[in-house]
Amino acid sequence: MPAIQLTPAQRKEKRADAHHLDPVVMIGADGLSSAVVKETDAALNAHGLIKVRVMSDDRTNRESIFAELADKLSAAPIQHIGKLLVLWRPMPEKVKAEREDAKPGPKVVKIVKFSKSGNHRPQIKKVQVLGNQRVAQGGEIKRAKRRITSVKKKAAD
Structure with a gap:
C-alpha cells in the first residue's frame, strides 16, 4: 500500500x-x-x-x-x-455499538468536599447517581432538568 x-x-x-x-x-x-x-x-x-x-x-x-x-x-x-x-496515520473511527434500550443507567460518582480551612483532609463520599439525576455544585444530588435554550436557538432549529 x-x-x-x-x-x-x-x-x-x-x-x-x-x-x-x-x-x-x-x-x-x-x-x-x-x-x-x-x-x-x-x-x-x-x-x-x-x-x-x-x-x-x-x-x-x-x-x-x-x-x-x-x-x-x-x-x-x-x-x-x-x-x-x-x-x-489517521486514527480509525471507533465503532460504538448502540443498544435498542439505551437509557442512562446508574453510575457511582465520587464527591470530594474540601475543608474550608485547608488544614484538614477532604471528605470523600461515593454516591450512586441514577439516570435522571445530576450532581450539583455543592455535592448535592438533584433531578436533572432540561437545559434551557435561548429563543434564538429554538427559532434556528
Whole structure:
C-alpha cells in the first residue's frame, strides 16, 4: 500500500505536534521484524502520531526502515531526525455499538468536599447517581432538568 502524501504545511504541523512525544516503539539490533511492524501498527491505531527509535548507527539502514514502515503500514513519513522516526496515520473511527434500550443507567460518582480551612483532609463520599439525576455544585444530588435554550436557538432549529 502506498504511503500517505502530505503537503509541506501539513507535515510541519505534524512535526510540531510530535515534538513533545516520547518514542513508543524501539527497533533494536534485529532490525525490522514482523513483531515490530505489528507493534507499530497497534501504536498508530491507538495514537495516530508516533515516534519510533532505531538503535542502529547506519543512516541508510534507518532510512530504509523508515520508508518500509511507511509503506507497509500505509502511514505518512513525517520526519527522520537522528535515530528518531516520526510516522502519522489517521486514527480509525471507533465503532460504538448502540443498544435498542439505551437509557442512562446508574453510575457511582465520587464527591470530594474540601475543608474550608485547608488544614484538614477532604471528605470523600461515593454516591450512586441514577439516570435522571445530576450532581450539583455543592455535592448535592438533584433531578436533572432540561437545559434551557435561548429563543434564538429554538427559532434556528
